[in-house]
Amino acid sequence: MYGRILRKSIKVRRKRIILAVIAVIMGASLISALAGVYLNIEEKVGKELSSYGANIIVKPKGDDIPLEIGGVNYSSNQQKNFLREDELYKIKKIFWKYNILGFSPYLSTVVKVGPENESVVLTGTWFDKEIDIPDEAFKSARVGVKTIAPWWTVDGEWINDEENKPEAILGSAVAKQLKNKVGDTVSINYNGKMIELKVVGILHTGGEEENQIFTNLSAVQDLTGLQEKVSEIKVSAAITPEDDFAKKDITQMTKEEYIRWYCTPYIRSIALQIEEVITDSDALPIEQIASAQGNFIKKIKLMMMLITLVAVAASALGVMTAMTTSILERRKEIGVIKAIGAQTNQTIALFMAEIGAIGVTGGIIGYGVGIGLAQVIGNAVFNSTVAINVIVLPVTIIIAIGITMIGSMIPIRNALKIDPVIVLRGE
Amino acid sequence: MITTMNLSKCYNEKTQVLDDLNIAIKKGEWANIMGPSGSGKTTLLNILSCLDRPTDGSVIINGTEVTKLSQDEMAAFRRENIGLVFQQYHLIPYLTALENVMLAQHFHSMVDEKEAKDALELVGLGHRLDHIPAHLSGGEQQRVSIARALINQPAIILADEPTGNLDRANGKIILDLFKKLHTKGHTIVIVTHDPEIGTMGDRLIRLMDGRTVDEKITA
Ligand SMILES: Nc1ncnc2c1ncn2[C@@H]1O[C@H](COP(=O)(O)OP(=O)(O)OP(=O)(O)O)[C@@H](O)[C@H]1O
Ligand SMILES: [Mg+2]
Numbered sequence: 001m002y003g004r005i006l007r008k009s010i011k012v013r014r015k016r017i018i019l020a021v022i023a024v025i026m027g028a029s030l031i032s033a034l035a036g037v038y039l040n041i042e043e044k045v046g047k048e049l050s051s052y053g054a055n056i057i058v059k060p061k062g063d064d065i066p067l068e069i070g071g072v073n074y075s076s077n078q079q080k081n082f083l084r085e086d087e088l089y090k091i092k093k094i095f096w097k098y099n100i101l102g103f104s105p106y107l108s109t110v111v112k113v114g115p116e117n118e119s120v121v122l123t124g125t126w127f128d129k130e131i132d133i134p135d136e137a138f139k140s141a142r143v144g145v146k147t148i149a150p151w152w153t154v155d156g157e158w159i160n161d162e163e164n165k166p167e168a169i170l171g172s173a174v175a176k177q178l179k180n181k182v183g184d185t186v187s188i189n190y191n192g193k194m195i196e197l198k199v200v201g202i203l204h205t206g207g208e209e210e211n212q213i214f215t216n217l218s219a220v221q222d223l224t225g226l227q228e229k230v231s232e233i234k235v236s237a238a239i240t241p242e243d244d245f246a247k248k249d250i251t252q253m254t255k256e257e258y259i260r261w262y263c264t265p266y267i268r269s270i271a272l273q274i275e276e277v278i279t280d281s282d283a284l285p286i287e288q289i290a291s292a293q294g295n296f297i298k299k300i301k302l303m304m305m306l307i308t309l310v311a312v313a314a315s316a317l318g319v320m321t322a323m324t325t326s327i328l329e330r331r332k333e334i335g336v337i338k339a340i341g342a343q344t345n346q347t348i349a350l351f352m353a354e355i356g357a358i359g360v361t362g363g364i365i366g367y368g369v370g371i372g373l374a375q376v377i378g379n380a381v382f383n384s385t386v387a388i389n390v391i392v393l394p395v396t397i398i399i400a401i402g403i404t405m406i407g408s409m410i411p412i413r414n415a416l417k418i419d420p421v422i423v424l425r426g427e
Numbered sequence: 428m429i430t431t432m433n434l435s436k437c438y439n440e441k442t443q444v445l446d447d448l449n450i451a452i453k454k455g456e457w458a459n460i461m462g463p464s465g466s467g468k469t470t471l472l473n474i475l476s477c478l479d480r481p482t483d484g485s486v487i488i489n490g491t492e493v494t495k496l497s498q499d500e501m502a503a504f505r506r507e508n509i510g511l512v513f514q515q516y517h518l519i520p521y522l523t524a525l526e527n528v529m530l531a532q533h534f535h536s537m538v539d540e541k542e543a544k545d546a547l548e549l550v551g552l553g554h555r556l557d558h559i560p561a562h563l564s565g566g567e568q569q570r571v572s573i574a575r576a577l578i579n580q581p582a583i584i585l586a587d588e589p590t591g592n593l594d595r596a597n598g599k600i601i602l603d604l605f606k607k608l609h610t611k612g613h614t615i616v617i618v619t620h621d622p623e624i625g626t627m628g629d630r631l632i633r634l635m636d637g638r639t640v641d642e643k644i645t646a
Pocket of ligand 2: 469470587
């Protein structure tokens with residue numbers, strides 16, 4: 001009987017019900033979209049944030065606290081210890097290899113440039129290089145400054161890592177100082193040893209790199225006689241936000257705790273794993289970036305929860321409006337049902353059937369719309385698709401029913417207050 | 428069967444609609460209630476129907492002091508013992524004649540389509556089962572509402588101006604139905620303005636300003 005009443009009463013009040021369902025769909029779709037994104041967010045935001053810079057810096061062990069001017073180590077001429085270029089690939093072989101989003105080696109030295117013999121830092125690095133990773137399913141990995149500093153822009157051309165030509169990219173400040181432009185040649189004087197580099201691009205980074213000249217790693221190695229050596233490596237890793245456990249002293253951990261810690265992509269565990277593969281190295285997390293990443297994820301999650309809450313509230317409000325009007329229109333009908341003997345729970349059951357129908361319909365459609373919405377969010381915000389998670393469907397339906405119930409609570413209470421004596425009085 | 432004791436109903440300090448009413452209606456009796464407009468007939472019937480509560484006094488139906496029952500108990504008592512017929516029929520507009528009758532079964536216990544059809548046959552609407560109220564005449568709608576009132580075999584039928592909206596011919600069909608129910612032993616209370624109906628029952632109760640002014644045995 002409920003089925004029959006439900007079907008017919010919905011049919012005659014189609015518009016109100018559709019309105020209520022739409023209200024539920026709006027809330028449910030937003031929730032399912034956000035839930036979909038939420039379940040993906042650590043990875044997505046991790047990746048996104050890692051592209052705002054390296055978060056681990058690897059230096060030779062025992063390197064003195066360097067004298068840094070303009071971001072470059074001026075004591076590096078006296079530097080005794082170096083890292084080995086032939087070990088770099090091992091960074092992509094650690095336990096959390098898939099979390100290594102990119103890295104780049106650097107070898108810097110101070111040189112004299114131009115007719116006025118200005119002191120400038122010359123840095124050799126990789127720009128965008130595919131390196132072989134032996135014995136891994138992915139076979140090779142893309143590395144170089146472009147993988148850890150994607151926001152760098154170059155007027156002109158990037159240097160091709162493979163061609164190994166005598167070329168340079170000038171930081172925009174250096175270019176201004178030397179009054180050089182793309183196509184010019186700069187003369188580099190390293191302790192009397194001269195090389196000529198052709199300017200192929202002007203670099204804009206918004207940072208201290210604009211005061212440097214960049215060229216191939218091998219060019220600087222040849223110039224300084226430091227073959228196969230690098231002075232530091234910057235690594236960009238996708239990490240999980242640090243919790244209290246992450247900060248625990250590893251020397252105090254039990255074996256089980258240590259394994260758990262090692263197998264969690266905390267920035268410190270990844271750094272430790274890099275130290276393990278790079279001989280005589282110190283891998284230091286860049287604290288600000290790491291904690292900013294963690295905090296940012298936390299904040300985004302909080303914001304998403306707030307949006308969800310607002311969506312639920314708005315959606316429930318929409319349902320309430322539709323249900324209130326609906327019940328106002330049904331006053332007489334409810335009066336009749338009570339007069340012919342419906343008890344409170346039977347009257348409620350009548351509405352519950354309707355709530356269930358609205359909630360389930362709104363939930364299922366909302367889930368479908370939400371999948372689409374999640375992809376739109378994924379594309380717009382993270383430039384990638386959001387993985388579809390089936391768990392979101394039942395969750396969305398339950399929340400949709402919840403929304404309908406919350407929205408219907410006051411209207412149903414009003415319906416239960418309807419006095420048949422008053423509504424059935426002849427008019 | 429139905430006894431009221433010192434029944435009073437006030438809507439506010441100024442309007443006392445029923446004033447110390449003592450009525451006793453016997454089992455199987457047909458009682459008509461008449462009186463000028465505003466004399467409290469509907470108010471009285473609503474209290475007897477367990478739809479409304481008196482301000483003072485009590486109503487005992489079939490040995491139960493219904494004025495002491497809770498809201499839900501009153502609803503349960505009503506569907507068990509009382510069939511209601513209204514002047515405006517009050518059918519659910521989107522349900523068919525048959526479904527309107529079955530709805531009363533549903534709230535009472537279980538739906539039984541065969542039984543509901545029989546009830547509609549009894550009021551002469553066997554050929555109108557699947558019509559919605561809008562596609563039925565006033566008289567036919569009132570017959571559906573009588574079938575609905577009867578479906579759970581209540582001992583008592585209470586009707587508030589059941590022929591008030593009907594022409595003579597249709598009014599007569601309805602009254603013949605009440606006669607049939609009366610002979611079957613139902614206790615019937617009808618509020619009416621129609622003097623002709625007034626002469627039909629076993630007794631006539633005249634109300635004036637909330638008091639019984641005249642009571643006579645007509646049969
Ligand atoms: N809810 C209410 N609040 C205040 N006064 C009411 C209410 N319901 C009824 N009344 C008043 O009570 C009095 C009796 O009303 P009732 O409907 O019982 O009269 P009636 O005898 O049925 O009249 P009619 O013959 O016109 O149907 C009227 O004066 C009416 O205005
Ligand atoms: Mg009346």
